Amino acid sequence: MKTLTILMIFLMAACGGNGGSNISAESGHMDLMDVVPEEDFLGESKETWRPQNSSTSKSSNQSDPEIEKKVIKTGGLSYRVESTKEEYQRISKLLDQYDAYISSENENKGYDRINYNVSIKVPPQNFDVLIKEVTDGKKLDNRWVNTDDVTSRYYDQQSRIENKKKLEERYQEILKKADKISDILEVERNLNQVRSEIESLQGQFKLLNHQINYSTLDISFYELVPYELDQEQRPGFGTRLLNAMSAGWQGFQTFLVYLLALWPFGLLALGVVWVVRKVRAHKKSE
Template sequence: MMRDMKPVTLLVLLLSGVAIGLVACGSKSFDSDEAFATAGAESSAFGPPGAPAPAPAAAAAAPAPPRALAPSAMPAPAAASKQSAGGTFGFGESEDSTSAGSNVSGVQLASQRRIIIRTVDMTLIVPDVIATLEDVSALAKRFEGWVVSSDRTLTHRGFISIRVPSDDLDAAIIELRDMAEKVESEISTSQDVTDEYVDLQSRLVNQQATEGALLKLLDRAETVEAALSVQRELTRVQEEIERIQGRVKFLEETSAFSLLNVRLELSPMDMEVDAGVDKTVSIRENVRLRATFEPPEGIEDFSFTWDFGDGSETYRSSRTAPTADEGTRVTATVNHQYYDVKDSPFIVEIEMTGSGDAGLVEGDDTLIVEVTELPVIQVFAGESMVSEQGDEVEFSGSFTRPEGLTDVTYKWDFGDGSSPDTGTVPEGITRVDVVHVYQDFRPFAFQPTLTISAVAEAGDIEAESALSVLITERPSWTVSGWDAGDSGRTAVRALSVVGIGLQAAGIWAAIFSPVWIVILVAAILVRRSMRGRRSTRNVVEPSDE
């Protein structure tokens, strides 16, 4: 009956039987810790070079697949059999050795067989980036690791990534710390891939068993069609085996060799920065801050930060400019106001950094800003007054003089466009007397102003006060009620009106001159015509007689 069946039908039945058998074997092979050890024994990627072969009992636990991995096909990391980050790997142990340790709890066994991938990221401040890159590369070789990648395009910054055996990771980190002047950051992460590894081993055994069965079917194929069908399935299974083997190898290497990513930054050179002299200001007065600094040659890009010490937001900028002094630069001027004297004095700090072909530089400086309340000066310029044109007007102003004022000065501005009267007020004097003559009068009052200026510890003080002065016109000379001045002014005004009228008439005559000319010509023509007619009459009358 078997001979009567078609080859394709026979092939399908055989494949179904193999698949059912593999599922049963797979579910049975990895239900215990011994199966996990057996799977590790079949993979030559675990265990250092030169390690003893697995025990016969482990090899007999499962049939060897036709394409079992040979030791040369997958070199094992040297540190795979050492103590890893999660414990000791036992992939080369036999079933007997596992049963010999039956007194160990299941939790301890699981802990010993964890596959942990560790990654460490470090940022180091070093005196020489190029030399440190070479030292890190030598460190990797000394620990039997290798350099994954490196970047040394900048003189003040670099990067290198290395792999070292997991057992030597802590020792490598200690050596890296010793290379640095400062460890800016250090971040360590761990990833447990044990579940994925066990699943991959199970799938690998099943796929290899499927591969062996397909190879046998390929040998028994009686037709080309059957052979091609088996070959296609065999190719797919072999590709899956290679993919699983690659992933297994990756997990083995990354767990056996930890990754160290090291970022290197050049330790900055010192730069002299001068924030300026200490200041004393009043509340809400603008404080102007500007720093000078001397950058080394080869430093071109700068940035600075002002911290005003009062809890307000810091000010950051990169605006700088050269000065007349060669090699000296200044920062942009910053204005700030303080609104309370409670926490005075304030410590103001500037921090500067620079970079360029020469590397990195940094510097800082501080100054003290003391905030005080300004004393108040009250000024009284005097009462309003009325005076005649040309008379001397006496001004007498007074003011209060709090303690601590220096350089007290005054300024009388008389409001008529003349030069103000200024001077210094002696110590202990609180009154300023001046005399002024108004040469002209006007219908509204002048506004003379007294301004007092002084210097206090918290800053400059200024206060002012004004008054009104009405200047009237001075009466002119009069005789018996007749005011010569008034009469003269009246006459002048009348003549001015007549002159203005004549001027306007002349302007209008000039404007209408063409009309006047036409009228004049027409009048002359009419007059001549009338004369001609009269002459004709006179000639006719004598002839009639």
């Protein structure tokens, strides 16, 4: 246990150490939350990564690797077509040429138009060319393009994953040298927490990478159709008469139900009439 304590003290000294850490050589117990805090244990700053600007000195620019800009491009188009089926087939043929694919699609029909919506994923280098091909000869109702710079977010998240993995390795080293059950359980608890955080960060980083590598283009096109009265769905004359009689009978039953619900007011009205007649009869007798 003394060897493990000495190792922990050595790690704290190498990482900058926290003067307030609690290590008791006499008791042989270590508080892992104080001994291996994430920032002190890795010796990393709480400040997130920031790309170098143009004012950085030449020596710094020579030592730092070249930073690749990361952006997410999205856009949307809306226009009218003569046939939604033909337009869908035309767009589908263009996708293979530009390494694109349809991630989602939706078709709905109104009383005067047929609407079709498709969401396309396309490599960013083919984004503008695909828009040009799709809109060629079309009169657009709406067109928009948005570019979101996520360079700082990308490298910051990448750095956080690397630091979490280093922390995981340190915990694994400590776990191998721990011989006290309480220390082993504490290390395993923190190790599981770090692994869970790594999985979450990797999932977010994977999604961010996909958004960078594939831009999103939402296309909405519609076809105007003449209004048609569907006579086949209208019921015949006999059926309409039976429906009218049934509706009338249902209305009469509803009226009776409401009428019966007012019976207390009927009794009250009869009582008032009886009292008025008694008073008039009494006056006549006088």
